[in-house]
Amino acid sequence: MSNAELARHLELFADLLEIEGENRFKIRAYRNAARTIYDLPEQVEAMVADGADLTQIPSVGKEIAEKLEAMVATGELPQLSELSQKIPLGVTEVMRVKGMGPKLAEAAWRELAIDSVDELERAAKAGKLGALPGFGEKRQATILKNIEAYRKNVERLRIGDIDPVIAPLVAALRAVEGAERVEVAGSYRRRRETVGDIDLLAIAADDAAAAAITAAFVGYPEVDEVLGSGDTRSSVRLRNGLEVDLRVMEAESFGAALLYFTGSKAHNVALRQIALERGLHLTEYGLFEGTGAEGEGASPKSSGKLVASRTEEEIYEKLGLQYVEPEMREDRGELALAAKGQLPTLVTLADLRGDLHMHSTWSDGKASVAEMMRACIERGYEYMALTDHSKALAMTGGLDEEKLARQWEELDRVVAENPGITLLRGMEVDILKDGSLDLSDEWLERLDIVLVSVHSHFGLSLEEQTARIVKAVSHPEVNVLCHPTGRILGAREGYAVDLQEVFDACHANGVAVELNASYMRLDLSDVNVIAARKRGLMVSIGTDAHSVKELDGMQLGIDQARRAWLTPEHVLNARPLDEVRRFLAKGR
DNA sequence: GCCGTTTTCGGCCCGACTGTTTTCAGTCG
Known part of the structure; x- marks a missing residue:
C-alpha cells in the first residue's frame, strides 16, 4: 500500500471519528499522522519490510504504528471497515460540501438518512433541511450553491x-x-x-x-x-x-496577515506553538507579548504589547527564527532548521546555467534548432541539450539513426553560427517495453547526453514496470531519467513503479532524475524530489520545451525544486559545464 | 492519540463569520 493510500485511510478514519463525535484532539492526531505519512520520503511499506520502528515517524505513536502495520499487511484498516458499517462513507462526502461540517453531516444522516451529496441536494431542493437543528431558509440556499461549486470544482x-x-x-x-x-x-x-x-x-x-x-x-x-x-x-x-x-x-498588520494567509496551516500552528513557548502570542494581526491566556475575558487581539507585525521578516526574527521562504512553509522540519540558523539557500532561476531537455522541428517541436538555440542564448544559458524523440514515438516523428545523422549535419552548421552557447547533442530515447533502449549502442555512445523516458505500456504491473525502468537506467550510456512517474496533473496518475528501487538503480549508475517543469507534469512531485535528494541523486530541471515560449516554463520547475529544499548543489543544470561533462562521462 | 529545556499527565493555534441565536455552536481558513 502506497504512502498516499495509507494517508487516505487515516484521513477517512479521522472523518468518521469526527462524525461520531470523538475527542477532537484524537481526530487531529490522526490527521497529523495522515499528513506526515503523505509527505514521508520513505515508503512505509519498505520500512515495515525492513522491520523499522514506525513510532520514530513524527506524529506516529504506538496506536497509529499498529494500524499502519495492519494496513501494510492486509491492505485495509480493520477499525475503518468496522466504523464504516456504522456510518456510511458517503457521509464523509457530504462533509466535503462547504458549510457542511461533521456536526451537520451527522445530523443530516441521522435525521434524514442523507448519505451522499446527491441526497443532500434533493433534500435541500425539497426544503427538508429545515428539519435540522440550526437550519433555516438561508442556510438551505447556501448549501445548494455550495453543492454546485463542489461539483464544478472537485479538483484543484x-x-x-x-x-x-x-x-x-x-x-x-x-x-x-x-x-x-x-x-x-x-x-x-x-x-x-x-x-x-x-x-x-x-x-x-x-x-x-x-x-x-x-x-x-x-x-x-x-x-x-x-x-x-x-x-x-x-x-x-x-x-x-x-x-x-x-x-x-492597513500597512501596520500586513506582515502578520501575509504570514497567516500564506500558511501552510501546519506551519502556522507550529509557529504559534513556538510563540507560546517564548511567552508570546501570534495572530493574523501581529506578534504580541503574553500568551493571551491570562487576560480574563480580554480579546487576545488587544491583550499584550505589540512586538512585531509589519513584515514577515521581523516576526520570524522576534521568534528567534531565520526567515523561511514560502515554498518551505509546510512544517516538514523547516522550523527546527530555522531555529538553528541552518536553512538551505534554495536554488533560484538565476542559478540555472542551462536547460537539458527540449525538442525541435526534427521531432514534435514547433521551433527549429536555430530558434531554440537563440532563445537559450537570450535566456542567458551557458549550455543546452537538444533532445528530440526517438523512433518508437512515431507520432512525434521520432528520429532513427539515419535521421539523427542528418540532424547532426544541421547541428554542425547551427553551432558554427551561434558561438554564444555550448550545445550538448542529446536525445530523449524511449524505454521499450522490455527495458531496452530505442537507439543503437553505437549512437548512444556518440551522444553527449542520453535522456530516457517511458511513453508507452503504462499498464504494466509494479514489478514489471520497475524492472523495465531499472534495466533502462542501468545501461552505461544513460544520464537522466525523465518524468519518472509519467503522471499528468489532474488527468492521469503515474504508472505503478517502485521509485525507491528506481532511485537506488539511478544512484548506482550515476544517473540523474529529472524534475520535468512542464505545467502538465511537474514530475517528480515535491515529495518525490525530497526522496531523490535524500537518496543523494542529482536532479535535472528540464522544461521539455516544444516551443520557444515553453522554455520559460523553467520557473515552475524551480518552484517545485524549492519546495523540495534543493540548492544549486543538487541541480545538475545549475552546475558549470565542465562539472556537467564530468557527470555525463561517469568518470570515464 | 501524540508528546515532553514545565517528560508519563495534562495539555493540544487562533480569530472571524454565519445563521441563528438571546449567548452560541458550527464552520472556515
Missing part, C-alpha cells in the same frame, strides 16, 4: 493554468490609485503544484483607496460571480471556476 487547478489568470488580476489591482501593495498569499505563494483558491492581500492608503481596490476587484472582467463584498473582505468566482478572496488592510 494546476498552478501553471492559474498563473496566466492571476498575474493580470494582480497587475490590475496594483494599478489602482492608493493601492500601496497587492500580494498573493496562500498555496499559490507557496507554489504548490495545484491550487484550490486564491488569497489576495492589499494595503490601501486610505478608505477611498480601499473602496477603489474593492470596486476594481469585483468589477474585474474575468469575474463570473461576486460571492460577497464588504469593506475589508470580498470574494468572487472567476470564469474558470477559481474562487478568489481579497482582504484590504
Whole structure:
C-alpha cells in the first residue's frame, strides 16, 4: 500500500471519528499522522519490510504504528471497515460540501438518512433541511450553491493554468490609485503544484483607496460571480471556476496577515506553538507579548504589547527564527532548521546555467534548432541539450539513426553560427517495453547526453514496470531519467513503479532524475524530489520545451525544486559545464 | 492519540463569520 493510500485511510478514519463525535484532539492526531505519512520520503511499506520502528515517524505513536502495520499487511484498516458499517462513507462526502461540517453531516444522516451529496441536494431542493437543528431558509440556499461549486470544482487547478489568470488580476489591482501593495498569499505563494483558491492581500492608503481596490476587484472582467463584498473582505468566482478572496488592510498588520494567509496551516500552528513557548502570542494581526491566556475575558487581539507585525521578516526574527521562504512553509522540519540558523539557500532561476531537455522541428517541436538555440542564448544559458524523440514515438516523428545523422549535419552548421552557447547533442530515447533502449549502442555512445523516458505500456504491473525502468537506467550510456512517474496533473496518475528501487538503480549508475517543469507534469512531485535528494541523486530541471515560449516554463520547475529544499548543489543544470561533462562521462 | 529545556499527565493555534441565536455552536481558513 502506497504512502498516499495509507494517508487516505487515516484521513477517512479521522472523518468518521469526527462524525461520531470523538475527542477532537484524537481526530487531529490522526490527521497529523495522515499528513506526515503523505509527505514521508520513505515508503512505509519498505520500512515495515525492513522491520523499522514506525513510532520514530513524527506524529506516529504506538496506536497509529499498529494500524499502519495492519494496513501494510492486509491492505485495509480493520477499525475503518468496522466504523464504516456504522456510518456510511458517503457521509464523509457530504462533509466535503462547504458549510457542511461533521456536526451537520451527522445530523443530516441521522435525521434524514442523507448519505451522499446527491441526497443532500434533493433534500435541500425539497426544503427538508429545515428539519435540522440550526437550519433555516438561508442556510438551505447556501448549501445548494455550495453543492454546485463542489461539483464544478472537485479538483484543484494546476498552478501553471492559474498563473496566466492571476498575474493580470494582480497587475490590475496594483494599478489602482492608493493601492500601496497587492500580494498573493496562500498555496499559490507557496507554489504548490495545484491550487484550490486564491488569497489576495492589499494595503490601501486610505478608505477611498480601499473602496477603489474593492470596486476594481469585483468589477474585474474575468469575474463570473461576486460571492460577497464588504469593506475589508470580498470574494468572487472567476470564469474558470477559481474562487478568489481579497482582504484590504492597513500597512501596520500586513506582515502578520501575509504570514497567516500564506500558511501552510501546519506551519502556522507550529509557529504559534513556538510563540507560546517564548511567552508570546501570534495572530493574523501581529506578534504580541503574553500568551493571551491570562487576560480574563480580554480579546487576545488587544491583550499584550505589540512586538512585531509589519513584515514577515521581523516576526520570524522576534521568534528567534531565520526567515523561511514560502515554498518551505509546510512544517516538514523547516522550523527546527530555522531555529538553528541552518536553512538551505534554495536554488533560484538565476542559478540555472542551462536547460537539458527540449525538442525541435526534427521531432514534435514547433521551433527549429536555430530558434531554440537563440532563445537559450537570450535566456542567458551557458549550455543546452537538444533532445528530440526517438523512433518508437512515431507520432512525434521520432528520429532513427539515419535521421539523427542528418540532424547532426544541421547541428554542425547551427553551432558554427551561434558561438554564444555550448550545445550538448542529446536525445530523449524511449524505454521499450522490455527495458531496452530505442537507439543503437553505437549512437548512444556518440551522444553527449542520453535522456530516457517511458511513453508507452503504462499498464504494466509494479514489478514489471520497475524492472523495465531499472534495466533502462542501468545501461552505461544513460544520464537522466525523465518524468519518472509519467503522471499528468489532474488527468492521469503515474504508472505503478517502485521509485525507491528506481532511485537506488539511478544512484548506482550515476544517473540523474529529472524534475520535468512542464505545467502538465511537474514530475517528480515535491515529495518525490525530497526522496531523490535524500537518496543523494542529482536532479535535472528540464522544461521539455516544444516551443520557444515553453522554455520559460523553467520557473515552475524551480518552484517545485524549492519546495523540495534543493540548492544549486543538487541541480545538475545549475552546475558549470565542465562539472556537467564530468557527470555525463561517469568518470570515464 | 501524540508528546515532553514545565517528560508519563495534562495539555493540544487562533480569530472571524454565519445563521441563528438571546449567548452560541458550527464552520472556515
